[in-house]
Amino acid sequence: MKEPRNTICFFCSLGCGLTVNRGEDRVYYQPIATNELEYQLDNPINRGSLCGKCNYLFELLHHPKRIPGPRILKSSGYRDVHWENVTTDIIEQIAALVEKNGAESVGIMLSPYLTIEETEQAIDLAQIIGTPHIDYCALEDEPILAKIRQGAFFQKRLPSIEEIDGMHTSFIVGDVFGVSPVLSRHFLKAKYDQRANKMVVLESSNSNTGWFADLHLRANPGTEVMVLTGILILLLEQIGKQQAIPWKAAVKHVLDSIEIEDICKLTGVSLDQIQSAAGLMMREKPSIVTLVSGFGVYDRADLVTELCQALSDATDSYFLPVFTGANSLGMHEAIANFKPAAGMTASQMIEAAEKGSLKVLLNFGVDIIRTFPGTRATNAIKKLDFLLSTSIFPNDTTGFSHVILPAAPWVEKTGTTINMLGNSLKLDAVLSPPGHIKTTGGILSILIDALHQKGFDKKQIEPPEAAAQETEEDIANHFIEIKDLIKDNSAVESNQKMLVPNNDFSHSGDGAITQYLSWSQRMCPEPIAMIAEGENGVHISGMVRISSSENKITIPVKVSRRAEKGMIIAPVHFPQIRSLLQWEMLPQWGYLNIKPAKVSVEFL
């Protein structure tokens, strides 16, 4: 007898509905025979659509590479142990290290694919240990979320995803079809059903989203901030006569001092295109501004977010941020409400581990080495006295962990999540975790209980001060920053190219899981860079050595129409590509600014 269970997909932040007609689990790897996927044709978010990755979710059950049980590092290597033994061991080590170095030397890092309930439990764990250092690790979503929480602009939230179908202008920043393919259903419905609809896309890698655009602003990589500033300048000039915008007076003198010709020169977008984009946003209502988070796509994602919000505020458009982490929004809210000012962000924890002030890291589901650009994370976690990692599959980070605990993926857990629209959705366990595997929530409650028994009590951690909302003066300061960016922008030298990261349909979203699906492995088994035809005399595929200031790698290259002169496109979910990206720490926010890298390319 098959029992239908509804749940939502957790690979991206959209939250598509799906049903599993669940049969009896078997002990061998034959998931299709016992369970059957059913499409929810009446679900308002996805109307039954699922992306390729989600179709393959049954492979997660009894996947041959899954971590089957707890493992502990002994002098002879990793040894499989029972839950009771591993818990005692973990608690003893944590207690000893807390006593030696203080509770402040403990950090807790969470994957953005945990539920709200699991996040609350992790916050409890932080309170019991007495550390303020707890954060989720979604480097591409963090700057956007921080800005959305603090920003001074009015945000018109989209009431439902189907509202997109009736838009007359869709202004999209980034590759939305790559990150969330199911959103294409709504954007394309608007494009073809609403005769007046125009799709304006600002993105440099010439993805499928760009191909469908009516107006494609192909800015040079990393210059999105400048294009958006250009559009805002023209827009404010036109709007000024009709309606009052509260923050306009504060920014006017800064914007007046920016030359639009400089913007055109630096971004490679013509004045005509900027004018048409501003005109469309001005005239064709209702409209929506969509900002898609991307790893290493934008230089200063926080300013890009601020400008997108300003654009939507000035034109009375809806604002839709598309996150990569499925529950980034919910986790950001939960953690921001708890974390005192002294609490470090994920990037700061890695920095502290590098310096040696963070000794213990409890890592719930993050592949730290794969997530951070460059090689800094590897050096940082090697210095830790104790690293606990929970993971579904073995990865680079578990290889350096002192204790590895097996975690269950989203199909096997129940909880609540908040999607990109801010709606809370319910995750339901459609399959049960095999063997000794537990959900992250289960692991957290075991640890919390054991710490209680050891004599640890919940300590009151000073609550955070109410987040200061930004004022008009702050906005003006940010525009001065933008002006400086335009002034100091150093051009790419002739022998250099820009490395543009792109998303692959089969891998976008939770890379820690999708890399193990046979579907994703078949679709994109190895990183292949794309380069324009005729560049450096290349006409057919071959090998290429790419070096940036961070790293040097050798990968195959193919000639593609997607790439333009001076650009090399590569899929960002591969750690090799991530290791090339350039980053800098933004001290005022505590997160990394990961930007497209300047690379030199040598053909072999």
Added chain:
Amino acid sequence: MEKKKINKRIILDLDLCIGCQSCVAACALGYHEQANVMLGRIGEIAILPLHCRHCEKPACVEACPTEALQKDEYGFVHRSNLLCIGCHSCVFACPFGVISIDLMKHVTAKCDLCIDRVLNEKIPRCVATCTSGALSFEEITEASAEEVWIGGRISSRAIIRRM
């Protein structure tokens, strides 16, 4: 139970396909790793999911030496796994290039319009999963789709359209 001819076919809207390959994934999963939908890419510009048209007078059925391919009572062309000898005659015979060669299994994969689902009044897997709404499952009649004739003998209805 009386078997009634089903005139519904998969219709492809060329303007909507974003090339996400979810149709291929859904098909491959339902058919034990053999996808019956293929994705043609034309010069990195156009993307064309290729799926069986279930012709009125199918060339693949005539080319098959072992009667593995048959047009059934519902009007669908389907293949019997046990009779297929993997000679690839149907692959060469199909004028629309929708039958793929799967050398591993030594037999050829063939779309049966997810007959297990269609008989239970559900739509085929590739149509249900399509992210952009490019594929739809609709009744086709003489009025709604024109006939395609190739070589004066094979006829199928045109099942690709543009907005």
